[in-house]
Amino acid sequence: METSHKLTLIISYYLSRFNDTGFRNLGYTTWDEAFKDIALKLDVKKSSVKNWRDEFDPIHGHRVGWYQRPMNPSRVNVVNAxxxxxxxxxxxxxxxxxxxxxxxQNENLETIDSIISDKQYDGSGKFILRGPTGKKAERYFIKYHMEKGLPVRGELIDTRENGCGYDFEIKNSETYYVEIKGINAKTGGIVFTNKEWSMAKRKMEKYFLVIISNLNDVPQIRIINNPAKELSPKKNIFKTIQINWNVNENDLKNSIG
Known part of the structure; x- marks a missing residue:
């Protein structure tokens, strides 16, 4: 299958799953406008965009779709991913x-290309749990904030299980947002999930990144306010599939904080 067809399948899946909200969020006012523009940009037939959307419809229920025949493995792979x-x-x-x-984004394109094939993708590894390094760093920060009142003083609210793009809120007269990253060694890079990075860009100076390194010895803490301004991460799309943003060690060293 050509790469342009694989990429169009992803868009078709998005359109089927999110329906009217989907094409409007892409900036289109009608389905016909969406089909025409997507076909032009991906160099595929307009009818293909519509037909591939319809192939996903039986699992989303917005339209009848192509319920008469089994779903092609490449379509199943898109759904699983x-x-x-x-x-x-x-x-x-x-x-x-x-x-x-x-x-x-060569690595991201290769990842997508490998997933959307006519071979069955098992969809494994979709859920990534917070590891022991992260938990250790979070516990250290709770104690640190209690003793030092940094990055700002106020009531510390645990939001780690809410999946909201940060680990803690700090409330005083305003609300601040804190994301904790742990590094076992003295130096190293960190990874933001897409939600964390999106929240950092949205909250700007109200968002703090707290990096706790050297966790296996004497922990060292570093606080970066407005990391979306100070850091320049590389975007990655993984085979699981999820999006995260990678900040390498040199970028951390060169940032202000």
Whole structure:
């Protein structure tokens, strides 16, 4: 299957799953406008975009769809890979495809290319648990904030299980947002999930990144306010599928904090 067809399948899945909300969030006013523009940008037939959307419809219930025949393995692979991704994250991938940014992201393109094939993808590894390093860093921060009142004083509210793009809120006269990253060694890079990085960009100076390194010896703490301004991470799309943003060690060293 050609790469353009594989990428169009992802967009078609998005359109089927999120229906009217989906095409409007992509900036289109009608289905016909969406089909025409997507076909033009991906160099595929307009009818293919519509037909591939319809192939996904039986599992989403917005239209009758192509219920008469079994779903092709490549379509099943798309469903297995993206069914746990929220609308905002999947929309970001769709925009990368439509704007051709995906072709500048060789690793991401290869990942997508390997998933959407006619061979069955098992969909394994969709859920990534918070590891022991992260938990250790979070416990250290709770004690640190209690003793030092940094990065700002106020009531510390645990939001780690809420999946909201940060680990803690600090409330005083205003609300601040804190994301904790742990590094076992003295130096190293960190990884943001797409939701964390999106929240950092949205909250700006109200968002703090707290990096706790050297966790296996004497922990060292570093606080970066407004990391979306101070850091320049590399976007990665993984085979699981999820999006995260990688900040390498040199970028951390060169940032202000």
């Amino acid at each position: 993206f069914e746990d991704m929220n609308e905002e994250d999947l929309r970001e991938i769709v925009f990368d495809i439509l704007n051709k940014n995906i072709f500048q």
